[in-house]
Amino acid sequence: MDKSPPEFYKPAPPLRDLQFLEALEQNPHLTQRELSHRLGIALGVTNACLKNMARKGWIKIKKIPPRRIGYYLTPHGFAEKSKLTYRLLSNTVRQYAAAKRNIARKLLAWEKAGIKRIVFYGVSEEMEIAYITLQGVNLELVGIVDDDPAKQKVRFFGIEIQAPDQLIQYQPDGVLITSVQAKERIEKHLKNHFSQLDLKVESL
Template identity: 40%
Template sequence: MNTAPEREEQLVLELLDAVGKRSDLSQRHLAHHMGVALGLANSYLKRCVRKGLIKITEVPANRYLYYLTPKGFTEKSRLTAKYLASSFAFYRKAGESCVEVFESCEARGWRRIALCGVSDLAEIASLRALERGIEIVGIYDPHTERRRFVDKSVWRKFDEVEDHDAWILTDLNAPRVAYEHLTGLVARERILVPDILRLD
């Protein structure tokens, strides 16, 4: 659940990482690597050049080579360290949120749980469920092409969902939308939402 500044830093890190690995990248390849439109990749590239993080050299045949400057290497290291710290913090907080939800399931006698949303949170929930002896029967996600995730069935259609006692919301892309969709299909009291999603 990235904020806008975190997303910007993530894109800069993606760009610096790609340039650090290969200097002869096309802007189209950079855009693909970053997962953004060509124009946005170009904008980030120009911004990094202005900040002195990347140097551009023109070579024959209207091609360009991109190099990280010493300042670029320093920024890449800083952003990598920040990303790793953030990832570990997310994993820890997500794990704690899942444990709280599973404790609620145990108190109600719910042992067979379905997840809603293929995501890192679904993966963490699946791991934490093993520790508690709770069975994750599968994951419902109408927006994915996957058929399996963390060795669980993935259902794209609601009528494919196996028998279970309750739901845990694990969608990180649009948790509010996923929650509203799910409440149109099942009783709200059967849907548990980890605190990390901040829907309250």
């Protein structure tokens, strides 16, 4: 029975290719099943990707004793890995800059509207960008809340993360939803539990 992970994780092709090349550079003797589990990709997709890379000349497939197969990066494969790394890094920088501009626009609008005290709701990588952007505006981050108990009581930016029911104690003027993934759930929670407060709510 095939116990490879379900194919719900589908990284973009360039990222997937880079993950394959990095894994094979570290250990060319990985089996297809081991690669499948390491990368969280279905076994059939793993097989197809390896065949495609061999066809492109990125890897060379060799039989190794006892009754195993090795997947070795070729010079072309190493060159392609470098290109993919540069391309993905460039995309990340562009996405970071775009996110920072978007957050800055929203925070500046709050500043002009007279908002002073804000709370971040949702611990995430996006929240780190929001915090960096916050340094350029005249707003005070008075608290951070998150639904996940594992994140609560941890200090972030010198602020102890609290449960959402502690939001009122901060007396904020606005709440910035800083988790894109949990946006809808957080909006629903704020509407159901804090609608009586005159809070400005924005999301990233």
